[in-house]
Amino acid sequence: MTETPPRKIRVALVFGGRSGEHAISAATAGGVMKAIDTDVYDVLPVGITREGRWVLASGDASRWQLSAGNLPEVTADSGREIASLSEAGPVDVVFPLLHGPYGEDGTIQGLLELAGVRYVGAGVLASAVGMDKHYMKLVFAGHGLAVGPYVVVRPGDWERRQSEVVDRIQAELDFPVFVKPARAGSSLGVTRVDDVTGLADAIEEARFHDPKVLVEQGLQGREIECAVLGGRQGGPPRASVPGEIVVDHGAASFYDFEAKYLSDSQARTEAPADLPDDVAERVREVAVQAFEAIGGEGLSRVDVFVARDGEVVVNEINTMPGFTPISMYSKMWEASGLSYTELVDELIQLALERPLGLR
Template sequence: MTSQQNTRKPRVAIVFGGRSSEHPVSCATAAGVLRAIDRERYDVVPVGIARDGAWVLVADDPAPLELTATHRPQVTHTGTEVTLPTSTSDRTVQVHEPGEALRAFGEVDVVFPLLHGPYGEDGTIQGMLELTDIRYVGSGVLASAVGMDKHYMKIVFEGAGLPIGPFRVITDGAWKRDHDAALASLDGLTYPVFVKPCRAGSSMGVSKVDDPSGLAAAIEAAREHDLKVIVEEGIVGREIECAVLQGHGTERPRTSLPGEIVVEAGHGHDFYDFEAKYLDESAVKLSCPAELPDEVAAEVQRLAAEAFEVLGCEGLARVDCFYAEDGRVLINEINTMPGFTPHSMYPRMWQESGLSYPELIDELIGLALEREVGLR
C-alpha cells in the first residue's frame, strides 16, 4: 500500500438500481445511505445500474432517488459509463463518455451493493466482485444465492434442523406441463396460503389466497416476477423480525432486539404488501422491541443467528420468524440485503438496540474492509 493510500479516505462505491423489479426500492435505499454516510470518513462514488444493465456514474444527490406514491425513481443513462477493475492487481475505476477514451476515475476500496432482487442480491454481482478481489458489503456468492431463492433457502434450513412452516414449490416446467397436476401438488396445505415468486422480494407478486379457487390467478401473478413459485401455508400467529450483524474476527453474529410489524385495519392491506411497506406509512405499526416473553425473544435471536451461520452469511441479514399461536417459533425467511432505508425495519431494529443509522453504515463498511479476499 502506498503512502497516499495510507492517508486518503477509503473510497466507497454505492451501487444501486439494477435489472430486477425492485429497482425503485434499491434507488430509495441508496438515497438513505447517501444522506447518512459519513463524508468525513469516506469518499463516496454513486454508481447506478440502469434497467438494461448499463453501469453509469450518477450525481451525488439523494433527492431524485426518493420513492414516493407519485414517484418511482430509476437510474437513467447519464452519458458517463463506469467500468470496474478487471484484474486482482488493479483497484482503479474507469469512466467513459461518448466519443472519449476511457479515463481513470480513481481507486475503489469497497463496494456497497444496495441491490434488491435478482441480478444483484442473488450472488451475481458478488461473483463479479470476487473475480477481481474487490471487497464488498454483505454476503458472498453462495449465501446470497440461497438466501434469494426461497425454495433452496427452506431446504437448507430444514436440512440443518431449523424449524420452518409447510410449503410447496411449482417450477416453470411443472406449471407448463400440467396446471391441474401442479395445483394438486398443493393438497394438504391449510388455507390461507401465500403465493410468492421464489426469487423476488419487497412483496412483489405476493398474493394471499383463502381457498383453492384463487390459486391459479395468484400463481400467474407471481410468475410475472419469477417462473418458479413457492406456496407457503399461512401460520396463525405473529410475524417477528430480527436484525443480524456479522461479528468481528471470530465473534459470533450479533442480533438486535426483535421487532414486529402490525398491519393496521382500515387501510386496505390484507398483509404487509409493497404499498404498505413503502408508500402508506399510516398502514403499519412498527414495534421494537416486540412485546414478547423473554424466552421467546431469546429464541428468535438464537434462530436468527443460527440461520445467519447456517447459510454462511456475512455483513448483514434480517431474519423473519413466526411466533405461532401454539408457542412455536418458526423461521419464515432470511434477507441478505434487507430493506435499508432509514425507515426500514432492519435499521430501525438496530436503532432501538443502540446503533444509529449512520453508525450502522459505518459498521458494515468496516466489516467489509476487514474481510479476506478469495476463499474464506
C-alpha cells in the same frame, strides 16, 4: 512542511439494477448517501439502469427519495456511462445496495470476487441461497430450524400439468396460502389466496416476476423480524432486538408492497416488539442460527412466525434487506443502540476486515 492528509476510504455505492426492486434499491442508496460519514469516506455513487448499463450517478440523496408519487429510477441520463468500476478510479470497498435478482442473488458478488474487490454483505453462495426461497428452506430444515409447509411450482410443472399442481397444493396445504415468486423480494408478486378459485391467477401473477413459484401454508402467529450483523474480528454474529410490523388488516390483507413503502396508514413498525423476554431471546437465537446456516456475512434480516405456544418458525432471510433509515433493519438496530450512521460504518468496516479469496 505541511503533511498530506490521509486518503479517505473510497466506497462505491452500487444501486438500481435489473430487478423489480430497482426503486427500493435507489431509495436505499439515497438513505446511505445522506447518512454516511463523508469525513471518513469518499462516496462514489454507481447506478445500474434497468437495462444493465452502469453510470456514475448523482450523489444528491434527495434525487433518490421514494414516495407514493416518486419511484426513483437510474436511467442512461443519470450520469456518465462506464464500462467498469476501474474507470472511476481506485475503490476500497463496494456497498452493493441491490435487491432481488441480478444483485442480491450472488451475481454481483461473483463479479467482485473475480475482481478481487472487497464488498459489504454475504458471499456468492449465501446470497444465492438467501435469494431462492426454495433452497433457503431446504438449508434451514437441514440445520434443524422449523419451517412452514410449502409446495414448489417449477416452470415445467405449471406449463404442462396445471391441474396436477393445483391438486397437489390442495392435498398438501390448507387455505389460506401465500403464493410468491421464489426469487424476489419487497412482496412483489405475492398474493394471499383464500380458496382454490384464486390459485391459478395468483400463480400467474407470481410467474410474471419469476418462473419458479413458491406456495406457502398460511401460518397462525405473529410475524416478527430480527436484524443480524456479522461479528467483528471473527467473533460471533450479533442479533438486534426483535421488531414487529403491525398491519391494519382493514386496509391491507398482508404486508404488501404498498403497505411496506408507499402508505403511512396501512402498517406501523414496533421495535422492540412486545414479546416476553424468553421468546424475544429465542427469536434472536433463531435469527443467528439462520444467518449461520446459509453462511451469512455482513448483514441479514430474518423473518419468523411466533406461534401462540412460543414456537419460532423461520419464514425467510434477506441478505440485503431494505436499508433506508425507516426500514425495519435499521430501526431494529437503532432500538438496540446503533444509529443508522454507525450501522453504515460498521458494515463497511466488516467488509474491510474480511479477507479476499476463499474463507
